[in-house]
Every structure is written in C-alpha cells, then in structure tokens.
Amino acid sequence: MLTERFRFLLNRLRDRLWVKPLALCLLSIAVAFVAKFADGTDLAKFTPAVSRDSIEALLSIMASSMLVIATFSVSSMVSAYASAANTATPRSFTLVVADDASQNALSTFVGAFIFSIVALTAVKNQYFEKAGLFILFVLTAFIFGMVVVTFVRWVDRIARLGRMGTTIDKVEQATAAALKRRCKAPNLCGVPLSSQAGAKTGQPLVCATKVGYVQYIDMAALQSWAEQNQARVVIAALPGAFATPDKTLAYVIAESVEHTKIDCTAVAGAFQISGSRLFDDDPRFGLVVLSEIAGRALSPAVNDPGTAICIVGTLVRLFTLWSEPVEEQQPPKYDRVEVPELSVRDMFDDAFTAIARDGAGVVEVAVRLQKAFGSLAASGDADIRQAADYHRGLALKRSRMALDLSEDMQAVEDASKYANKPTESADRK
Known part of the structure; x- marks a missing residue:
C-alpha cells in the first residue's frame, strides 16, 4: 500500500537537482577513508610501494580540474533548461531537469572533486600508510577513469538536451508511462x-x-x-x-x-x-504539454509546421497505446473508494483542440490531422472512434473558415474522405 506513495516521493526527489550531488558527496567522503582500513591488515606485505608525491600530484590535478568541469556542466545544463523552456514549453522543464544522464554527470564531477580534496588533505597529513596509499591510488585511478567516461558520454547528451526533438521524446515517454499505469489501473x-x-x-x-x-x-x-x-x-x-x-x-x-x-x-x-501539474499520475497533462509545443510551433513568430506534424504523429502513437488491450490489469485493492475513469473525449480535447485551431489555416497540418483522425477512428475502441469522428468534423469546419485557396481546401476534404473509409469498413464489420 506504500508503493505508490513511495514512487510519488521518489519522483519528487528526482526533480531536485541537488539530491544526487549531495548523495555522491557523502559517498565520496566515505570512500576517501576506506583506504585507511587496509593499514590494519596484512595487505602491506603484498602491495607495491606507491610514492606519496605521485598520489598528491594526481589528486591535485583532479581537484583543480573537477571544479572547472563541474562549473562548466552547471552552466551547460542551465542553458539547456532555458532552451527547452523557450523553444518547447515551460511545462517541460521538470522533465529536462530530471534527466538522469545530466544529474549523474554533475554528481560524478562534484563527487570526484570532494573526494580529491578530502583524500589530498589526508595524504598531506600522513594519514595513510603503505597499504592505505596503495588502495587510495587504486581508488583515485578508478574515479579518474569513471570521470573520463562520464564526461565523454555527457558531452554527447548535453549537445541534445534542451533541443526540440529531445524534449518531445521526453514528454512522450512521460505521457506513455502515465497512460500505461492508468491502463493497468483505470480506477487507481x-x-x-x-x-x-x-x-x-x-x-x-x-x-x-x-x-x-x-x-x-x-x-x-x-x-x-x-x-x-x-x-x-x-x-x-x-x-x-x-x-x-x-x-x-x-x-x-x-x-x-x-x-x-x-x-x-x-x-x-x-x-x-x-501549484503545478505533474506527469506521474496525470496522463492528460502530457497531452496538454504536447499540444502546447505544437501551438507554439504554429505561431506566426515561429512558423514551424513540421514540429506540429511531428506532435500529431506522437499523439496518434499515444492514443493507439491507450486503445491496446491490457494483459495484466491490476485488481481493485481499495473496495471502499470509487474512482471515475478518464474521459476519452476530454483527452482528445486536450490533445487536438489547440492544434486544429492554430493549424486550420496551414494546409499540411490540416491534412495530417485528417489522416490522424482517420487512423484513430479505425481503432477498435468505441470511445476513441467517436472522439476521432467528432474532432475530424470539427477540424474540417475550422479549415473551411481559415483556408482561402480552394485547392488547399480540396486537399483537406480529400484527406477527410480518405480517412473516413476505415471507419465505414469498421462499422460494417
């Protein structure tokens, strides 16, 4: 009964950028003193002698470089966060902040810096003996290698973080996860x-x-x-x-x-x-965020219908996921709590109303919407089919009012007629 509560609290900790760095800092301090336990064993008889000066030099290099890299990583992440908020929508900020790769990279850099400072101070004060120095050297080499690998992977990730495509993928993944949870437990x-x-x-x-x-x-x-x-x-x-x-x-x-x-x-x-909505237990919020991204792309200042078309495809995937049969639906655990199910019509309103309104005068978006509604109308889910038919007609009315060229309107109507065929065949079945 505490699983869902624990998941909610854990996800809130993931949204905090300081949690992982703090945990790694505490862990790095503990690791720096692990080497001292080797001095009380017979390991000194088998370990080679490691120069104290070489360890000091290696730790000094790590201490000076890790602080610079950590500062650089923070500035790069802040720039990526600002880019995601400005190019996509501010509502996607929490997903970008919760990016595991960026948090792990920042935690590694800060943890390595703290480790090098603590270990260097201990070495200069003659805290370690022969076995302890050898173990400390091994730990330092391991952490240094981990930092190099993390930095190389992080450079590739930070180059994509905050970009439009990456942000859309993150919102789609969060929405799909919320939809899957709700499919398994439609009444919570x-x-x-x-x-x-x-x-x-x-x-x-x-x-x-x-x-x-x-x-x-x-x-x-x-x-x-x-x-x-x-x-x-x-x-x-x-x-x-x-x-x-x-x-x-x-x-x-x-x-x-x-x-x-x-x-x-x-x-x-x-x-x-x-004061804000979350993606975890609110599938409709993910649909709203995707619609906002498409709406911003269709604004005259941006004029990017390609992004709106991409969002329409994403929405079709999500609604197709919603219509798929669930193999392992969770049985009711709370027999004294009655919960309504999500309204498919409301979900369609969240997803398509803004796109159909803002893209009514863009022929390629209007055509893609008609095709999308046709695909969803062919679904075996009756609620999705009815909602798709309703929004298809509504989008067609908006296009008739917004499109001035008769050839453009004809293209939209042809797409609507073609999209209507799967529904007719499905009804005959």
Missing part, C-alpha cells in the same frame, strides 16, 4: 463508480482547503479512513484537476445513519495539492 486500484455515487444530494462534500492542482491521491489512506468510519469515498477530482475551496474533491457515502456526521478532514488530506 479503486472500484468503478456505482449507481449510488450519482445520488449526491445530502451527502457530505469534501472540498479543497487551498487552491492548486491535484497531484496525487493517497488511495491507501482513503481506504483506511473509509474502513474506520464505515463509509465509502467517491472521488470527484482526479489528478490534474484544478482544486478550489468551492469545488468538491470527493463525496462521502455513509453506510448507516449513525455515521452520517463524521469528520472528513482526513479525506481532504489524502489529496496532494500544489
């Missing part, structure tokens, strides 16, 4: 809404105590509270919903008259609310 491991959940009159309402977005729902805490109070909790605000004190987060259904007056403070506390 709770149970679907019952008929009783629709009769909300007279039921205790649980409202937000502050303004923000729902980031995470502690289903285990809600289940525990419901069992103690002999009640059922009906979720009204999924992760990603904007919460205000006048909006309902959940409804409480008491199982008996004696439990109608119960304290629902713990129910509100199970909703993690903050």
Whole structure:
C-alpha cells in the first residue's frame, strides 16, 4: 500500500537537482577513508610501494580540474533548461531537469572533486600508510577513469538536451508511462463508480482547503479512513484537476445513519495539492504539454509546421497505446473508494483542440490531422472512434473558415474522405 506513495516521493526527489550531488558527496567522503582500513591488515606485505608525491600530484590535478568541469556542466545544463523552456514549453522543464544522464554527470564531477580534496588533505597529513596509499591510488585511478567516461558520454547528451526533438521524446515517454499505469489501473486500484455515487444530494462534500492542482491521491489512506468510519469515498477530482475551496474533491457515502456526521478532514488530506501539474499520475497533462509545443510551433513568430506534424504523429502513437488491450490489469485493492475513469473525449480535447485551431489555416497540418483522425477512428475502441469522428468534423469546419485557396481546401476534404473509409469498413464489420 506504500508503493505508490513511495514512487510519488521518489519522483519528487528526482526533480531536485541537488539530491544526487549531495548523495555522491557523502559517498565520496566515505570512500576517501576506506583506504585507511587496509593499514590494519596484512595487505602491506603484498602491495607495491606507491610514492606519496605521485598520489598528491594526481589528486591535485583532479581537484583543480573537477571544479572547472563541474562549473562548466552547471552552466551547460542551465542553458539547456532555458532552451527547452523557450523553444518547447515551460511545462517541460521538470522533465529536462530530471534527466538522469545530466544529474549523474554533475554528481560524478562534484563527487570526484570532494573526494580529491578530502583524500589530498589526508595524504598531506600522513594519514595513510603503505597499504592505505596503495588502495587510495587504486581508488583515485578508478574515479579518474569513471570521470573520463562520464564526461565523454555527457558531452554527447548535453549537445541534445534542451533541443526540440529531445524534449518531445521526453514528454512522450512521460505521457506513455502515465497512460500505461492508468491502463493497468483505470480506477487507481479503486472500484468503478456505482449507481449510488450519482445520488449526491445530502451527502457530505469534501472540498479543497487551498487552491492548486491535484497531484496525487493517497488511495491507501482513503481506504483506511473509509474502513474506520464505515463509509465509502467517491472521488470527484482526479489528478490534474484544478482544486478550489468551492469545488468538491470527493463525496462521502455513509453506510448507516449513525455515521452520517463524521469528520472528513482526513479525506481532504489524502489529496496532494500544489501549484503545478505533474506527469506521474496525470496522463492528460502530457497531452496538454504536447499540444502546447505544437501551438507554439504554429505561431506566426515561429512558423514551424513540421514540429506540429511531428506532435500529431506522437499523439496518434499515444492514443493507439491507450486503445491496446491490457494483459495484466491490476485488481481493485481499495473496495471502499470509487474512482471515475478518464474521459476519452476530454483527452482528445486536450490533445487536438489547440492544434486544429492554430493549424486550420496551414494546409499540411490540416491534412495530417485528417489522416490522424482517420487512423484513430479505425481503432477498435468505441470511445476513441467517436472522439476521432467528432474532432475530424470539427477540424474540417475550422479549415473551411481559415483556408482561402480552394485547392488547399480540396486537399483537406480529400484527406477527410480518405480517412473516413476505415471507419465505414469498421462499422460494417
């Protein structure tokens, strides 16, 4: 029951740039003193003698160079973060910051610097004997080699970090991961809404105590509270919903008259609310971010329809992933918590409305949208097929109002007619 909570907290630590460098700094200090344990063993009889001056020289080179490289890596990462926010969308910043390769590189450089400073100070104060000096030399050579390999790999990664293609890939991966988790647990491991959940009159309402977005729902805490109070909790605000004190987060259904007056403070506390949306449990946020990237590319200042076309292909992949059958769907673990499923129509609105509006006057984008809707309409999922048909007609209306050249409009209509054929054949089946 603590797995999901632990995953949420772990992902929040990944978003903090200082966590890994701090951990590596503490580890490097411990490694610097590991060599001292060799002095109390018989290892000195078998180890060759290593000059103290050679170790000091190697550590001095590492100490001076690692500080420069660490400073350079920080400046390069900041430039990449700014590039991702300016070229794509500021909402992609958290994904770029959480890049493992960049964090590992910065942690390695800072850890090597701290190791060299601590080890150099210990060597100059005659802290190590013969065996300790040999082990310290081996550790120094190993760390130096690790730094070289990390730097070479990091140079290739930092050259791509913050670029449009890399940012789109990161958003797609985060959205696909959230979609897969939701496919396996469409009700967040709770149970679907019952008929009783629709009769909300007279039921205790649980409202937000502050303004923000729902980031995470502690289903285990809600289940525990419901069992103690002999009640059922009906979720009204999924992760990603904007919460205000006048909006309902959940409804409480008491199982008996004696439990109608119960304290629902713990129910509100199970909703993690903050000022920004997260990708983890909010698949719609990833679709919104991809739509924002396409919208910026279609703006007159950027005028990059190719990026918008790339985003349309990405959205088709994501919705195709959503429509695929799930082999290992998680059984409900929280039988007292009722959770609504994601609305496919809302997901289509998040993904395609802005692109269809801003790209209505760009013939290549309008044609690609019609083809994309045709592909999605051929899906075996009835909800996706209906949403695709609706947005295909809506996009066609927008193009008729935006396109002035009859030949361009004819191309869009031809694409729409061609895309309509798979749906007709699927309906006949």
